[in-house]
Amino acid sequence: MTGDEFDSELDVEMDSILRRGGAQLRDEANAIDGNRVMIGSLKRQVHSASRMNTALASVAVILAVALIAAVAAIVRDRGAVTESPKHVGGSTPAAVKLVDSLPPQPVDPHKVKLVASVARYDTCASLVDKLHRVGAEHVGSRGFGQYGYATPIGGYYGAGLGYQRRFSGSANETAIAFSSSADSAGGAATGETLGTNVIVEGVDEPDTVKATGSLVVDLTGTKLRVTDTRSASVLSTLELGQEPSPGQDTDATPDPNPTYSNPVSLLVEGNRVLVFGVESVPRPALPDDPSAARPYDVYVTLTFVDLADPAQPTVLDRARIEGSLVAARRVGDQVRIVTNSDLAELPMVVPTGGDSVAAALRQNRLAVAESAAQDWLPDWDHGESTQSKRLVDCANVVVPDTFAGVQMTSLVQFDLDGPFEPQAMSILAPSENLTANATDVVVASHVWVDPAEQKGDYSDWSTALHRFEFGEGGPTYLASGSVPGSVRDEFSLSVLDDRTIGVVTVDQVPWKDRDKAKVTVRTLSDTSDLSKLVEVGSLEPSGSGESIGGVRFIGDRLLVSSGPLATVLSAVDLSDPANLKDLGSVGTGGVGEYIHPLPDNRVLVIGSTYITHGKDVRSAIQVLLVDLNGAPAISATWVKESASTSVGYDHHGFTWWPQHSIAAFGIYNHSTGSLATPPPTAALLNIGADSISPTIVTPRDADLGPKCKWDEPVTDDCDSSGDPSVQRVLVIDGQPWLYTTESLEHLDPQSFNSLALVPLPPAM
Template identity: 25%
Template sequence: MRKVIWTAGLAVTALTTTLVVTGGGPARVSLTSPAEAATGLVAFDDCDELARWYRATALEEVTAYGLGDGYHGGPIAFARTSMEGVALAANGVVDQATTDAPVGNGDTGTNVQEAGVDEPDVVKTDGALTYVIDDGHLVVTDVTGAEPQEIGRLELARDLRGAELLLVGDRVVLFSSAMPDWGWGGEVLTSRIYPAGPTSAVMAVVDVADPSSMSMLSHRRIDGSVLAAREHNGTVRVVISSQPALDFVYPGVRWDLPGVQRREADELTPAEALSENRRIIEAADAQAFLPEQRVDGGAAEPLLDCDDVTHPEDNAGLGTISVLTMDPADPSTVDSTAISADGDQVYASSDRLYVATTAGGWWSWEAGDRSSEVTTEVHAFDITQEETSYVASGEVPGYVQDRWSFSEHEGRLRIATTSDGRESASSVTVLDEQGPRLDVVGSVGGMGEGEEIQSVRWFDDLAIVVTFRQTDPLYTVDLSDPTAPAVLGELKIPGFSAYLHPVGEDLLLGVGQEATDRGWTTGSQASTFDISDLSEPSRVTALGLGAHRYSTVEDDPRSFTYLAEQGIALVPVDGWRGDESRLAALRVHEDGTLTHAGSLAIGRTIYGMRALPLPDGRIAIVAGGSVVELADPQQLEP
């Protein structure tokens, strides 16, 4: 069933906020009464009406360079995520965070955001076999013996060579964002190109029941780019961002996109290009504005039907966020739900999937609206049923750093944001579903004035927020009363933690950068923090991982592994030149101190490196598309 709810143009909850700062510290955000949100959506009578509506919208936005700045697409980006739930124990004004059961990796080896919600990664495992893409092939390796042994290899289409994957039973689901097929079969998109051309979101399902005889069951190519994918209870959901695929011209050159060759014609002036682009829009039919799909190499077909599409009365823009729902056991059936919006962040719990986009300030550079206030709009989808359905939208001031900035607890969404500009500060806002709206019910701000958020870790009634510019303030935020969140404590230290992980009772491990008192970063660092007293959090240990070094954990927490039973954290570390790659093992002691437990030189880039926990206590180290070693983490070289 195809369903579309177009909502970006809705008048979502309007807020007026006032920061009341006492003594320069964090402040409660005072909220006025929210305006009522418009909820009426109008269905298109037919494709002609849809085309007229979209043409009018596009004509307002088109330039000599098409829609936007002429650059579209980008590499697939499965960005950072948040945390699994951790039990809290009562103590004082807020339930104290305890980590009696420290968070480990998910069932398929990935350090995931939410327990039971799996995320795509460069490698997956079921404990006995690993699945990874190497040189355009899906490779299956047996990791039960003393040495890794390849037992299966399947050649993939070119548009899947940079894919990430989910493992769901005896199915591997692959995701990538690819360039258009311009005569050479398509390539995985690794950089932005000029002239702009539509990217494709690629989703494929492989039967891996017999690794020695794997088969491709489904290959689906959709206009747009993959934002994220999640798996929960055997159901896979993929979020795709699309723009209209119109063959615009550009000043100075004429491009023949199917052949990627310059036409034999005079160069266009900006005025001529704009006139031609307006003519292209006026001649476009309805399907030119909606994403299309190609299934198993077949002809293009609409992903959405005109009579399924509804829209707000006002201009909602031209972007489309589609959420595709699929059971990998039956990949031929895909349910699609969409909203008229752009999107750049995705967060999913076991009940809701949220898509967020930031607008205003520098985020609206293309529209010349840099002076407007930066806000983040959030759209919520219900994922408790077999089909995915849109439920509500809301808005908060500021921008989110990444998906670590989101958390859901007891049906409420919590978001950590930073305001734009030189007078920046960070806030934590709580939203509650009220009919079709995500209403703000509480917020606290004023954290890290002049700084921006580097990392967030969420617990049931607690948030740990790290900001940075010159020093690293770590804030503890009480969320026990969602209508009145409050900052309880603050710790200021040089450097910052880009990722936080619970490793014991009242104990967090952070991975980030050392820094001077003036804010100059000097190298990779791991730290442990004691949060037993939320009013006075403290750093227990700061352990350098090497001057002028960097860890991928800072940008991609999926590369972090914590072996809870062994008390060992595994962190990929590299030199700035990329020629000193190693896997560092860090031991977390009962008193919270942190020491080096050994390391393993890898000899290749750490990007995509993973250390997968195996049932026998060993780890499978994957780098460069292959299992490079099976190792005992207790026996790594010191």
């Protein structure tokens, strides 16, 4: 018997065991009564509404209590409820009437055609009526499912690009233009400090470490840390989170459902710091709700910190927004964020077998039909014990005329100085990808498809685009449109001007990769009445298709790494959106993952390639200097064998130092043959007119204690960080510093020799 045959027989046997086990569990389990699930959900609504200090909250409490009484009465009248579809979920007559009017099956996603229009509603009642119908029409027997895809659309796996663009929280913006001189290419003069590598000059992006003046502000564990480079010392740490450790041996019994709060990224302007985090709060167990729909409430946390005295940072304000953070930007002292939230509190169920699909579908439809405005619209507060407020008024919600998914994407604007006083609006649509510049945001939304339906024919798949504007009165909706295919990542979108956006699409669905995917550049512009985005130009770049790597909008040009294994760099002229011009392409011999603009119409393309030594194939970093004054032409190449870099999936890890024409980033070195793995290093590349001259720096060990042994348990007495790896190359007060996993290291700006070391032990 071959290995494959053995595995096949083992799979069959395991399937049989699982089926028998599942049948036994179902026979022994108590039936879940949909009515009691509904009662439990309504009680949660009463608890949530009681925290809202508004007249609307009082109305919500009264309605929820009335519904509880009505459902409880139905439960008493019916007694035990079977799994017959007509007897799942006790509900109000209006909800039953709506559900009974629906066809037996949810809306077929194959037949959904995106249209470029949205609707507004003056009252919460009219908005909720619309949400009841559109939600009940589309919900399935498994609810609305989950959002986000782990597969990079049309991407080359070796590039790793699809993962970064989808999960890093970074978003492409209005394209930064080519610079006429090094000093104007987005850097700092002598003595100044470089900020985070961003895509739009003047539009800051969150990161885990920021340099401001002579200070380095970073996150370590659940703490904010402030380090002064002039005194070469850590000035302070500030606890910002709460991290449970249920696996540790302690005298106390660990909480099985602990509250979890953790900072994840930050923005800095002057002496103000804004820390973004995530908080999960367990819901109280309710005897009338035997379901396990979602035991936690998830929040975005916003912590405002004052660094006027960096030795004693002070928390000025802390707020929580219901949902998850999609992206954030800072323009001056104003912060714009995009969040999403879903119907997590509704009593959704899933079928336990084929004979309960209809019952589960009816229960979920009734759950949606009984929902209230508070179920759809996110709240915000200043903490668990504070009163909550609605983030968005019903009149500030837009609903696309084509349902794309039951996520509420909210655009929020507020001042960095605090306190948190949000201006917000929402759209009923998922936010898979988005682009943002100093004023505008464009959100890309795919039609939601139940995983059970994903094997069908979606050859005419399209993506909706919604454009918004930030201003003095808060965010406002501008226009919507759609494009054929999928928008792979945030770098595939750009705001070109106040009427036009650019987008790169691939002709495939988000959840399935293809060997050969057509790549198309499209431009969309507002109609005369400014209500719709319509396509005005499209082009398939020469050499494109099959795979896609890095994408970059730069001024009136687009660069895309595509072709076989993303080894062709193509350029497109976008100066006339209605008449796109192909500027040619050049083979790169490797995957282009990240593209960075340089002065004099040049770019750096950072990616990966493979080097063959007989039968030995080694991965390598490849950096290309490309001239764009005509058709793309490679001026210089640098290759580092047996190495990789994170720049392809985290552009914040790249630094351009214009004063010295130096590109810098961290390197992970790989073992070759039986040799030990070399320690991580940093590359500092001097970029000439047609040359790349490298300097490789190995960071010093901070001597944080004896290293932990790989075959022994990790304890507090040993250093588990391994060799220090370079996370960022910072320029502070005109001096280069390596920010590693265990230190800040000062380098000589000419020789790059080590001058000083500040140990940064991990927070305990």
